[in-house]
Amino acid sequence: MPGSTSLDRLRFASRFTDALPADPVAANQRRQVEGACYSRVAPAPAGRPHLLAHSAEVAELLGIDADAVADPRFAEVFAGNLLLAGMDPYAACYGGHQFGNWAGQLGDGRAIALGELTDVDGRPQTLQLKGAGPTPYSRTADGLAVLRSSLREFLCSEAMAHLGVPTTRALCLVGTGDLVMRDMLYDGHPAMEPGAVVCRVAPSFVRFGNFQLAAARGDIATLRRLFDFVVAEHFPELAGAPAPAAALFAEVVRLTADLVVEWLRVGFVHGVLNTDNMSILGLTIDYGPYGWLDDYDPDWTPNTTDAATRRYRFGRQPHVGHWNLVQLANALHPLVDDAEPFQAAVDGYVSQFDDGWRRMTAA
Structure with missing residues (x-):
């Protein structure tokens, strides 16, 4: 087409939305979403999108060349203003335990996947916009993000990748040209800040909480479809296993144990290890109030909202990983007749973590 660039040659697929049950309600209103894995939702228009930064490495991985990045429409696309062929934007439906308590439905409150x-x-690779506007899962929030937090996520996800830690990646950081009100210090003095959207990239953004919500609601049909999709897309070697649900869980146990070892290796503290922030692929996901140790202090947490109990402090992350895996096992249990393999896998987490720790410290 006249004036077209390599940006026009990108072809998105919609495996997640094609395979899984959709929210039948089209309205983008905060509500409980039943019997669905996602809600289709359009990103909120940004006033003046402009590219602030991009990862050339991630762009190359995705087959996005320099001409596409230089295209003025690149910022429009990754702010959510312009959809390319094959994009089918959606927000995922999931639940989770937050600080050890079941929170019910949570979902993508300010993240919209493009495809x-x-x-x-x-x-x-799924491309997801964080800060692109409200969804049915936004609860009382506006679904937007500010430059301050978006820059932290962009930098940290790429830094973690180069430190050798399994993580989601970041394609780009786009300023929206809009102002967003935030109370940065949580002291009752909100102020306007520049808005931004970060484009996150991962093979999957499925979390423990996706399985948990379906199981908690007794929606075994949706739980089964989600399980079948995850195995087919991400663990096809397990499809022929005698007990595929137990085999998947054992693999997630291994991936999670390895991930926590990597966090401790680099002194990383996630800060909010709720089950909805645990990746089924063993990736670091959702960079919020994270931090790194300066002086060694196993009781340190960067999360001020966790200051009283320090549930997610540096030294407790291995224990929290174990606790979260137990919740995933409970969610997958309706898919099996025999719980013994799940118990064996949970019990094996400690030895897998210890083995990984010894290998890491000996290296």
Whole structure:
């Protein structure tokens, strides 16, 4: 087409929305969403999108060349103003335990996935906009993000990747040209801050909480469809296992144990290890009040809202990983007749973590 660039040649797929049950209600209103894995939702228009930063490495992984990044429409696309061929934007429906308490439905309150691109290695990668506006899961929030927090996520996800820690990636950081009100110090003095959207990239953004919500509601049909999708897309080698649910859980146990070892290796504290922030692929996901140790202090947490109990402090992360895995096992249990393999996998977490710790410290 006249004036077209390589941006126009990107072809998005919609594996998640094609395979899983959708919210039948089209209205973008805060509500409980039943019997669905996601809600289709359009990103909120940004007033003046402008590219602030991008990862050339992630762009190359996705087959996005320099001409596409230089295209003025690149910022429009990754602010959510312009959809490309094949994009089917949605917010995922999930629940979770927050600080040890069941919170019910949570969902993508300010994240909207655009769809999947096949990377240069032939692996599907989901592109997700964080801060692109409200969804049915936003509860009392506005679904937006400010530059301050978006920059932290952009930098940290790329830094963690280069430190060798399993993580989501970041394609780009786009300023919206709009102002967003936030109380930065939580002291009752909100102020306007520049808005931004970060485009996150991962093979999957499925969390422990996706399984938990369906199980908690007794929606076994949705739980089964989600399980089948995750196995087919991300663990196809497990499809023929005698007990595929137990096999999947054992693999997630291994991935989670390895992930926590990597966090401790680099002195990273996630800060909010709720079950809705635990990746089914063992990736670091949702960079919020994270931090790194300066002086060694196993009781340190960067999360001021966790200051009283320090549930998610540095030294407790291995224990929290174990606790969260137990919640995932409970969610998957309706898919099996025999719970013994789940118990064996949970019991094996400690030895897998210890083995990983010894290998790491000996390296």
